[in-house]
Amino acid sequence: xxxxxxxxxxxxxxxxxxxxxxxxxxxxxxxxxxxxxxxxxxxxxxxxxxxxxxxxxxxxxxxxxxxxxxxxxxxxxxxxxxxxxxxxxxxxxxxxxxxxxxxxxxxxxxxxxxxxxxxxxxxxxxxxxxxxxxxxxxxxxxxxxxxxxxxxxxxxxxxxxxxxxxxxxxxxxxxxxxxxxxxxxxxxxxxxxxxxxxxxxxxxxxxxxxxxxxxxxxxxxxxxxxxxxxxxxxxxxxxxxxxxxxxxxxxxxxxxxxxxxxxxxxxxxxxxxxx
Numbered sequence: 609x610x611x612x613x614x615x616x617x618x619x620x621x622x623x624x625x626x627x628x629x630x631x632x633x634x635x636x637x638x639x640x641x642x643x644x645x646x647x648x649x650x651x652x653x654x655x656x657x658x659x660x661x662x663x664x665x666x667x668x669x670x671x672x673x674x675x676x677x678x679x680x681x682x683x684x685x686x687x688x689x690x691x692x693x694x695x696x697x698x699x700x701x702x703x704x705x706x707x708x709x710x711x712x713x714x715x716x717x718x719x720x721x722x723x724x725x726x727x728x729x730x731x732x733x734x735x736x737x738x739x740x741x742x743x744x745x746x747x748x749x750x751x752x753x754x755x756x757x758x759x760x761x762x763x764x765x766x767x768x769x770x771x772x773x774x775x776x777x778x779x780x781x782x783x784x785x786x787x788x789x790x791x792x793x794x795x796x797x798x799x800x801x802x803x804x805x806x807x808x809x810x811x812x813x814x815x816x817x818x819x820x821x822x823x824x825x826x827x828x829x830x831x832x833x834x835x836x837x838x839x840x841x842x843x844x845x846x847x848x849x850x851x852x853x854x855x856x857x858x859x860x861x862x863x864x865x866x867x868x869x870x871x872x873x874x875x876x877x878x879x880x881x882x883x
Contacts, residue, residue, distance in 0.1 A: 611832060612637035615688040617681060619671050619728060620698030622649035625747060625795060628824035629695055634662030636828065641684045643667045643677075644698070663688070671698045671724030672716075681731040690739070693831055694732035696725035696769075697747040701762040714761045721765035725772065733776075733785070741784040743831055746773050747823075750791045750841070753848040756815075756862050777836055786834035792823045793841040816841055 616633050620626040622644035630640040634657045642650050642664060650666035657664040667683050669676035684691045699721040702713050725746050736742025751759055752766030773789035780787060794817045818841050826840035839845040851858040 610637075611828075613639075614692040615639045615641070615684055615690045616693035616695060616831075617641040617643065617684045617691060617728075617732070618695040618697060619643045619669075619677075619680075619724060620747075622646045622653060624697075625792070625820050625823050625827075626695065626697040627653055628820040629697070629827055630664065631657060631662075632824050632828050633693075633831075634660070634664060638693070639663040639665075639688045641665045641667060641680065641687070643669045643671075643680045645670055671727060672719040674727045674730075677724070677727040678731050681728075681735070685735070691732060691735045691742070693743045693745070694728055695745045695747065695827065696728045698724045699747065699765075701759065703758050703762075705758060706760055709761050717761050717765050718768075721762070722768045722772070725769050729772070729776065736785045743786045743788070743834060744773075744776065745788045745790060745827060745830065746770075747790045747792070747827075748773075750793050750839070750844045750847060752789075753791055754851045754858065754862075773836075788830050788835060788838060790823070790827055790830070790838045790840070791844065793818055793844050795820055795823055816844065 611633065614637075616630075616638050618626045618630050618640060621630050621640075621642035623646075626644070627642070630642050630653065634640050640657065640662070642653055643666075644650055645668065647666070647668040650668060654664040654666045665683060665687050667680045669680045671677060681691060681694075700717065702709055702717060729744055732742065732744055736744070746769045748769040749762075749766040751763040752768075752770045755763030755767070770789050770791075773787050776787040794815055823840045826838050830838045847858070
C-alpha cells in the first residue's frame with residue numbers, strides 16, 4: 609500500500625518513537641502533524657523534516673487536555689485537508705512499589721498514557737467514520753501484555769490501552785477503519801533519563817531492548833499493511849502466550865531477568881512528551 613499523500617497526526621512527537629515515526633512517514637510522502645508540549649523541539653523537528661522535502665506541521669499541545677487534542681486534530685484538517693492516521697504515542701513511566709507510587713503520579717500516568725489515547729481516538733474516529741477509512745495506532749508496551757515487578761501503575765495504563773484497542777477493533781470490524789496496538793520492549797529513548805530527571809530514579813537490568821528506528825519501522829509497516837497487534841521485538845510475541853499457559857513459571861523467569869531501580873538525583877521538572 610502506498611502511503612504517498614496521506615496525513616498522519618502523532619502525539620508525543622518531539623522525540624523518541626513519535627519523532628522517528630514522523631521522520632519515516634515524511635520520507636514516504638505522508639504529511640505529518642507533530643504534537644507535543646515542547647514547542648522548541650517541535651519547531652526544530654518540523655524544520656528538519658521540511659528541509660528534507662517533507663510536509664510537516666507543529667502543534668504545541670497537552671494530550672491530557674481534550675481541547676488541545678481536538679485543536680491538534682483540526683489543525684491536520686485545516687492545513688492538509690484530511691486525517692488518515694492517528695498515532696497515540698505520548699506516555700511516561702514510573703518505577704517503584706505501589707507504596708512508593710504517589711497517587712498524583714499514578715493519576716498523571718493514567719491521564720497521559722490512557723486518557724491521551726482516549727481523547728485522540730474520540731477526535732479522530734468521527735473523521736474516519738465520515739470518510740469511511742482511517743487507522744488508529746496506540747503505542748502500548750509489552751508491559752501492557754505481561755506486567756513486570758515495580759511497574760504496576762505503568763503496566764496498568766498500558767494494559768488499558770491494549771483493552772481499548774481490542775474493543776475498538778470489534779466495534780469497527782468489517783469497516784476500512786483499522787485499530788492497531790503496538791507492544792515495544794524497552795526502547796532507547798528519553799524514557800529512562802526523563803524518569804531520573806522527574807522522579808530521581810531510573811532502571812537498569814537484563815531485559816531485551818530495541819532502537820526507536822526498529823519500533824518506528826514496525827509501525828510504518830503496520831500502517832502500510834494494517835495488523836491488530838505489532839511486536840517490534842519479535843521474540844516478545846510469545847511472552848503473553850507463555851504467561852497464559854504458565855503464569856507462575858513466567859513470574860519466576862521475569863524475576864530472574866527483571867530490572868532494578870537505580871537512584872539518580874533529586875527529581876524536578878515535568879514528565880516527558882513521549883516514550
